[in-house]
Amino acid sequence: MTHGTNAVQIKTAGLSGEHNWRPTSFMPCPIVNKCARCKEFKSIFEFYFIKSKVGSGRATTNGKRVAIYCKKCQSDRYKESPIEAKILNACKKRAKEKGLEFTLRLEDIVIPTHCPMLGIPLFPTTGQAAHANSPSLDRLDPRKGYTTENTVVISHRANTIKSNATPEELRLIADYTERALAERGNAKTARPVPD
Numbered sequence: 001m002t003h004g005t006n007a008v009q010i011k012t013a014g015l016s017g018e019h020n021w022r023p024t025s026f027m028p029c030p031i032v033n034k035c036a037r038c039k040e041f042k043s044i045f046e047f048y049f050i051k052s053k054v055g056s057g058r059a060t061t062n063g064k065r066v067a068i069y070c071k072k073c074q075s076d077r078y079k080e081s082p083i084e085a086k087i088l089n090a091c092k093k094r095a096k097e098k099g100l101e102f103t104l105r106l107e108d109i110v111i112p113t114h115c116p117m118l119g120i121p122l123f124p125t126t127g128q129a130a131h132a133n134s135p136s137l138d139r140l141d142p143r144k145g146y147t148t149e150n151t152v153v154i155s156h157r158a159n160t161i162k163s164n165a166t167p168e169e170l171r172l173i174a175d176y177t178e179r180a181l182a183e184r185g186n187a188k189t190a191r192p193v194p195d
């Protein structure tokens with residue numbers, strides 16, 4: 001099939017055929033890139049493009065940069081990565097979007113056995129969507145950034161309830177709910193009991 005060590009078999013649809021050529025850092029290719037993980041040569045469209053022109057990724061001759069891992073490998077790497085790394089990456093992204101301070105490192109993400117706020121057990125999400133018991137990083141003071149002083153791992157349930165509320169707001173909501181339920185003579189269903 002291949003002729004000599006420099007032959008590149010391109011298996012991508014629309015780009016089939018043999019090419020007696022191998023991309024190097026000196027001669028990047030506009031259409032193929034070698035994945036640093038599966039080591040396969042793939043069309044650059046099987047890699048995510050990187051928006052910034054400098055820094056991470058690999059240059060291609062059309063002036064764009066592509067990720068060093070193909071989309072499939074990137075997805076596999078994410079699935080295999082520990083929950084702490086997923087939390088860290090998600091928060092890093094959010095901090096960047098919101099322009100917040102971010103000084104957390106992987107070792108700063110410590111998942112307790114139980115939610116410190118609700119006492120329910122914490123276990124990582126195996127599927128895609130977060131559930132009530134998924135570990136979730138909370139910024140105690142929502143105005144401040146992601147630092148060890150300002151973050152704690154709590155349950156997704158607690159984080160959904162707390163959102164960006166202040167302790168005073170949470171207290172007011174709890175007090176009102178309790179009072180309203182008591183007045184309506186039903187502390188369980190929050191619905192008025194017909195007399």
Ligand SMILES: [Zn+2]
Binds near residue numbers: 038040
């Ligand atoms: Zn790959």
